Amino acid sequence: MLGVYQRIYTLVMGVPRGKVATYGQIAKLAGCSARQAGYAMAVAPTDTVPWHRVINSRGQISIRSDGLIDAEQQRLLDNEGIQFDSKGRVDLIRFQWQGPDQSWWADQMLDPPLI
DNA sequence: TAAATGACTAACA
DNA sequence: GTGTTAGCCATTT
Known part of the structure; x- marks a missing residue:
C-alpha cells in the first residue's frame, strides 16, 4: 500500500551522507506528524532508505519500543x-541537513510542502 | 467500522 | 537539568 510513507522514504533518501535529519523535520516536509515519521522508519526498507540519518529533535538516537538503543545506528x-x-x-x-532545494522536488516529481 | 499503536515534539512545571 | 501532558495521524488489528 503506497501512502505518505513512500513520500517520507523519498525524502530520507535525499539526506546526504554526513548529515542527519530529525523526525519533525521529515514530517514537516512530508506533510504528516512526527509520529508518522518515526513509525515510517520502524517499517522502512533498510536496504534502500538511510533510516540511520533520522534522529530526534534533541539530536539523540531514539530508543525503540523494545527498549534497546540501536548501536548500529550510531x-x-x-x-x-x-x-x-x-x-x-x-x-x-553542524550536522543537520538543511533540506532539499527547489529543483530536487521537481526531480522527484513531488510537490514541496505548503507550510 | 472502531480502537490501538507508536524510532515524536513542543510546551509547560 | 528532569518529568508530565497534550497533540499528533497513518497504519494496523
Missing part, C-alpha cells in the same frame, strides 16, 4: 563522520 553515523558528544548527542547546528 556506528553507521560515526562511519559517515557524524560526531557525538559525551552524552551521545549530535550537534544539529
Whole structure:
C-alpha cells in the first residue's frame, strides 16, 4: 500500500551522507506528524532508505519500543563522520541537513510542502 | 467500522 | 537539568 510513507522514504533518501535529519523535520516536509515519521522508519526498507540519518529533535538516537538503543545506528553515523558528544548527542547546528532545494522536488516529481 | 499503536515534539512545571 | 501532558495521524488489528 503506497501512502505518505513512500513520500517520507523519498525524502530520507535525499539526506546526504554526513548529515542527519530529525523526525519533525521529515514530517514537516512530508506533510504528516512526527509520529508518522518515526513509525515510517520502524517499517522502512533498510536496504534502500538511510533510516540511520533520522534522529530526534534533541539530536539523540531514539530508543525503540523494545527498549534497546540501536548501536548500529550510531556506528553507521560515526562511519559517515557524524560526531557525538559525551552524552551521545549530535550537534544539529553542524550536522543537520538543511533540506532539499527547489529543483530536487521537481526531480522527484513531488510537490514541496505548503507550510 | 472502531480502537490501538507508536524510532515524536513542543510546551509547560 | 528532569518529568508530565497534550497533540499528533497513518497504519494496523
